[in-house]
Amino acid sequence: MLALFQRGYHGFMNRIRGQTAVITGATAGIGEACARTLGEAGVHLVLIGRRTHRLAPLAAEIEVESGIRVLPYELDVRDRPGVNHFIEWLDDEGLNIDILVNNAGLARGLDAVHDGSHDDWDEMIDTNIKGLLNMTRAILPGMIARDSGHVVNIGSIAGHWVYPNGGVYCATKYAVRALTEGANVDLVGTNVRMSSVDPGLAETEFSVVRFRGDEDRARGVYEGTRPLMAEDIADAVRYVVNTAPHVNVLHLVMMPTVQRSPYVLAREPSGGGED
Ligand code: NDP
Numbered sequence: 001m002l003a004l005f006q007r008g009y010h011g012f013m014n015r016i017r018g019q020t021a022v023i024t025g026a027t028a029g030i031g032e033a034c035a036r037t038l039g040e041a042g043v044h045l046v047l048i049g050r051r052t053h054r055l056a057p058l059a060a061e062i063e064v065e066s067g068i069r070v071l072p073y074e075l076d077v078r079d080r081p082g083v084n085h086f087i088e089w090l091d092d093e094g095l096n097i098d099i100l101v102n103n104a105g106l107a108r109g110l111d112a113v114h115d116g117s118h119d120d121w122d123e124m125i126d127t128n129i130k131g132l133l134n135m136t137r138a139i140l141p142g143m144i145a146r147d148s149g150h151v152v153n154i155g156s157i158a159g160h161w162v163y164p165n166g167g168v169y170c171a172t173k174y175a176v177r178a179l180t181e182g183a184n185v186d187l188v189g190t191n192v193r194m195s196s197v198d199p200g201l202a203e204t205e206f207s208v209v210r211f212r213g214d215e216d217r218a219r220g221v222y223e224g225t226r227p228l229m230a231e232d233i234a235d236a237v238r239y240v241v242n243t244a245p246h247v248n249v250l251h252l253v254m255m256p257t258v259q260r261s262p263y264v265l266a267r268e269p270s271g272g273g274e275d
Pocket residue numbers: 024025026027028029030031048049050051052075076077078103104105106107127131154155156157198199200201202203204205206207209230
């Protein structure tokens with residue numbers, strides 16, 4: 001009978017309804033799509049990002065649409081004291097976190113290692129590696145104490161293959177992959193799970209950020225292709241966190257059908273964008 005009630009969305013067993021998720025980088029792209037998708041599945045949400053002018057309306061919209069509790073929280077994941085303060089705030093709110101989606105991340109530039117910018121490297125390493133670690137270090141102990149919880153790291157195919165001029169970004173995503181594997185080894189014997197979802201080409205604000213607002217160059221990345229959309233990746237995140245408690249997905253690598261590796265991409269001849 002209970003199972004009948006739980007078959008809420010798309011005919012699948014809904015094991016996550018009523019849980020609470022923290023999603024970093026929820027103001028755009030994949031994080032925003034995860035917020036909408038998990039909200040639709042009945043998961044209460046704490047949405048993190050720096051652009052509060054996006055965060056607050058999004059939280060209000062999802063709360064109205066999904067009837068769940070959605071709290072916006074302004075935070076830069078690189079700010080370690082800020083992350084610790086966030087954990088105190090969660091305690092004050094009486095919130096136990098069941099799901100952490102470590103999504104906040106970015107690429108800056110496309111440069112060979114021998115002429116990359118130190119500032120770009122710092123921003124990528126501090127956000128993609130240290131920011132993810134800050135959040136994980138702060139939230140995992142509570143999950144371990146409750147012997148329950150799931151951390152999903154948004155990695156990338158750039159954590160499985162390197163590509164020219166992407167060395168430092170790729171290094172950060174190889175680090176995400178290594179940390180996912182390392183933490184899993186540390187978590188053995190607990191019921192706490194950690195997974196990575198590792199997408200390929202996905203059309204979001206990622207390339208606009210990478211090329212510092214150069215919209216034409218960013219558009220060229222996707223021109224003549226049918227890339228993943230943020231919602232496709234959110235579907236994968238929902239699948240991963242909704243698996244039965246005895247199942248732990250380690251890495252879920254996904255690409256659009258037009259892409260079979262970072263180097264193998266079918267582009268319509270009229271495209272003319274970047275590889
Ligand atoms: P977007 O640029 O669309 O979104 C990035 C999000 O990260 C924004 O919400 C931004 O919010 C947030 N963010 C960035 N830095 C910080 C920070 N220091 N603290 C808190 N939030 C931060 O890109 P995507 O949605 O594409 O990227 C999301 C993740 O997916 C990244 O980790 C990226 O590496 C990964 N990825 C992307 C792919 C793609 O092709 N698009 C493919 C594979 C992986 P705000 O600026 O408001 O803080």
